[in-house]
Amino acid sequence: MRRIIRKWIPIFIATTSGLLALAGYLFPDTGLSVYRDRLVEWAVIIGAFALILGVFNVLRVHGQRILESGKGQVYSVVLLVAALVSFVPPLVYGPTDSLTRGMVDYVITPLGGALAALVVFTLTLSAVRMLRHRRGPSSLLFIVVVILTLLGTTPLRGFEWLSEIRSWLVGVPGMAGVRGLLLGVALGTVITGIRVLLGSERPHSEF
Amino acid sequence: MNEFLDPTTWALALLLFSTLVLVVLTILYRRRGTGPDVREIAAFQDLRDQLGRAAERGKPLHIALGNGTLGGSDTVSSLAGLQVLEGLIDAAVAYDVAPIITVGDPTLLPLAQDVMRRAYERNQIPESYDSSQVRFLGPSALAYAAGAVPVGAPEDVTANVAVGTFGSEVSLVADISDQHGRPKAAAVDAAEAIGALYPTTDRLAVGEELYAAGAQVTDEKKYTTSLIAEDILRFILVLAIVGTAVVALVGG
Numbered sequence: 512m513r514r515i516i517r518k519w520i521p522i523f524i525a526t527t528s529g530l531l532a533l534a535g536y537l538f539p540d541t542g543l544s545v546y547r548d549r550l551v552e553w554a555v556i557i558g559a560f561a562l563i564l565g566v567f568n569v570l571r572v573h574g575q576r577i578l579e580s581g582k583g584q585v586y587s588v589v590l591l592v593a594a595l596v597s598f599v600p601p602l603v604y605g606p607t608d609s610l611t612r613g614m615v616d617y618v619i620t621p622l623g624g625a626l627a628a629l630v631v632f633t634l635t636l637s638a639v640r641m642l643r644h645r646r647g648p649s650s651l652l653f654i655v656v657v658i659l660t661l662l663g664t665t666p667l668r669g670f671e672w673l674s675e676i677r678s679w680l681v682g683v684p685g686m687a688g689v690r691g692l693l694l695g696v697a698l699g700t701v702i703t704g705i706r707v708l709l710g711s712e713r714p715h716s717e718f
Numbered sequence: 719m720n721e722f723l724d725p726t727t728w729a730l731a732l733l734l735f736s737t738l739v740l741v742v743l744t745i746l747y748r749r750r751g752t753g754p755d756v757r758e759i760a761a762f763q764d765l766r767d768q769l770g771r772a773a774e775r776g777k778p779l780h781i782a783l784g785n786g787t788l789g790g791s792d793t794v795s796s797l798a799g800l801q802v803l804e805g806l807i808d809a810a811v812a813y814d815v816a817p818i819i820t821v822g823d824p825t826l827l828p829l830a831q832d833v834m835r836r837a838y839e840r841n842q843i844p845e846s847y848d849s850s851q852v853r854f855l856g857p858s859a860l861a862y863a864a865g866a867v868p869v870g871a872p873e874d875v876t877a878n879v880a881v882g883t884f885g886s887e888v889s890l891v892a893d894i895s896d897q898h899g900r901p902k903a904a905a906v907d908a909a910e911a912i913g914a915l916y917p918t919t920d921r922l923a924v925g926e927e928l929y930a931a932g933a934q935v936t937d938e939k940k941y942t943t944s945l946i947a948e949d950i951l952r953f954i955l956v957l958a959i960v961g962t963a964v965v966a967l968v969g970g
Binding site for chain 1: 736744800833849861948
């Protein structure tokens with residue numbers, strides 16, 4: 512009985528839901544699209560519950576660190592205080608209030624921008640490190656392509672030909688590579704999807 | 719002609735043909751009793767060695783599963799990340815160095831926790847399971863990367879392993895390993911992440927190699943069989959593309 516509940520029922524639900532949603536996409540003119548939409552709605556609702564679970568996970572991990580006086584507990588205190596304070600404006604004034612929007616516009620967005628800028632430096636640093644540790648034709652080619660693409664993006668007077676080189680690099684070898692990647696990813700997705708539908712891949716089941 | 723080019727027909731044909739290839743291969747290898755040999759991918763090959771090093775040092779691995787969701791277009795990448803986790807978790811629990819797993823989407827959190835909990839149950843030490851080993855860091859890509867940096871600090875973990883959906887922000891996680899010359903491995907399918915990781919490591923699985931994770935880190939035949947099926951389909955696809963190009967060229 513335990514085996515039926517923990518193995519076969521999840522497989523049955525997953526396979527039936529998967530096939531129904533897939534059929535809804537393949538044959539949208541039939542009544543199946545109604546069931547597909549309903550299933551997708553349920554998935555969104557469950558996803559929202561997962562977010563609550565995620566918040567509790569953050570509270571638990573950092574709360575535990577504070578209680579155990581672990582490394583970086585000061586940061587955990589700041590994180591928890593910030594997390595709890597950020598709940599107040601949307602709960603009291605609503606999600607569209609200027610205070611709530613201000614929190615996003617003046618705190619979260621600039622922080623995101625700062626991190627994005629930091630990514631540029633880490634990328635540059637990693638390219639320099641590669642030249643130091645992994646010298647070879649492929650590394651050299653990588654660096655040359657990066658430099659040409661970057662220079663081609665800058666509006667340098669008298670160097671308009673760089674922009675043409677950049678366009679060719681992005682449009683021909685770049686696009687060919689990305690298409691190859693996408694085809695491979697699509698095949699991998701199809702095969703894994705079939706495994707889930709056939710019940711061979713069952714992350715949702717106990718056995 | 720229009721009916722021939724109908725996307726639904728193509729999608730159905732691809733699905734049915736892929737299923738057929740997979741089922742035929744599964745039956746074939748089951749009859750033979752032995753699994754197929756698969757090519758080795760460097761990114762996954764030394765994961766077990768790194769796990770051994772983690773046991774020696776008493777510091778776990780950090781497995782970053784990225785911002786992939788369950789239910790979105792990146793579901794399969796997320797499942798591939800979980801396959802890596804499933805392949806390593808039993809040995810890690812047995813060595814008493816359960817990895818720290820970070821996720822950037824809460825839908826992946828219960829699934830990763832479940833994989834870990836089951837491993838503790840299989841090792842008959844369910845009381846040692848600590849759900850906070852799986853951590854949700856933040857719902858945006860940059861917030862996740864910023865949160866993953868301190869988790870992957872070299873003084874706390876042996877190596878960083880990034881498997882799943884990432885963008886260029888993954889370089890923040892790779893950088894923390896680079897600064898201290900610590901090992902790292904990555905398997906990603908997005909072009910931005912590949913570009914960001916290429917200079918940092920030669921232990922990089924790109925594109926569809928991510929979906930070979932199960933075949934590389936576990937001995938399960940279902941993964942090796944599906945890898946062979948993928949190879950067959952890719953070969954047919956390449957032939958079709960080249961054939962179409964030749965026909966178009968000849969036909970003017």
